[in-house]
Amino acid sequence: MIEVPYQSLPRDQSDVRYAHGPDSAVQPGVPVGRTIEFDWNESAIYPGTFRKFWVHVPARYDPAQPASLMVFQDGWWYLDPEGEVRGAIVLDNLVHRGDIPVTIGVFVAPGVFPDAEDPKNRNTEYDAFDDRYVSFLLDEIIPEVTQRYTIAEDPDRWGICGGSSGGNCAFTAAWLRPDRFRRVIGYLSSFTQMPGGNPYPELIPGVPRKPLRVFLQAGHRDLRWNEPEANWLANNLRVAAALAEAGYDFRLVLGDGGHNPNHGGVLLPDALRWLWRSDDRPDGCAADVAEGEAVVRAAE
Secondary structure, eight states: OOOOOOOOOOSOTTSEEEOOOGGGSOOTTOOOOEEEEEEEOOOSSSTTOBEEEEEEEOTTOOTTSOBEEEEEETHHHHHOTTSSSOHHHHHHHHHHHTSSOOEEEEEEOOOBOTTSSSOBOHHHHHSOSSSHHHHHIIIIIHHHHHTTSOBOOOGGGEEEEEETHHHHHHHHHHHHOTTTOOEEEEESOOGGGSTTOOOHHHHHHHSOOOSOEEEEEEETTOTTTTOSSSOHHHHHHHHHHHHHHTTOEEEEEEEOSOSSSHHHHHHHHHHHHHHTOSOOOOTTOOOEEEEOOSOEEEOO
16 A cells, blocks of 8 residues: 655645656766667658757667667757756666666657748648548657667657657557557547547447557646646646557546646656556556645746
């Protein structure tokens, strides 16, 4: 049994900030891995786009032992050591302690059109309900990684993570290609922005269960949280309910605050530990639903 310490709920949910734990900070005695930056401007799937991506290799990586793979959307936002997510720091700490297997992180920025009046291609890539983005990863980005590093072939050792539109992008990538990605983290996912609407509440229970393990985070004060249409909170809850009814191995963590990466970033260490846990649960297991486990304090 795990006993969670008492902590009072904030009176106003709109101005809440979660404090990062020690796994999100550089720790004495933990060797720092290498981060390599790449440019990618030769996309056949998104022609004319330019982007960067970063590969983080933990210090314990051994070419003789295939590493697990974790792909993060929004590139630098999820890698920035001063940001909310701090992906490389978290990987270094968890891998060093053996909390997760040796895992190489790939942080991919959304594409931009350098000379266009509206240069961003993020929503086109992330919100689409098709296989273009996952094909872009599998055919263009990941081969640049696998030709340099030894990556496990087992799809149970491949994960994908994102927030907002990057969250539904991560879910869609795994949903369409569970033969490659089977571990998913989605923070405050923008299911409601998908062209044609959110397909998953009806789609998930209507097809045979896929071999996915899914960690979702939703916020009580996410965008349009109390509106009858295009409600970010409601759409995340509907996806979670569909996963529960279909017997998926998933976890939903509800928190306070608005549409920002703070809570998801704080949860990353626990999300990764949960995704990569070795105590495989039986089919049809129920989901865990919890309030955010991090320390809550009012934003100053």
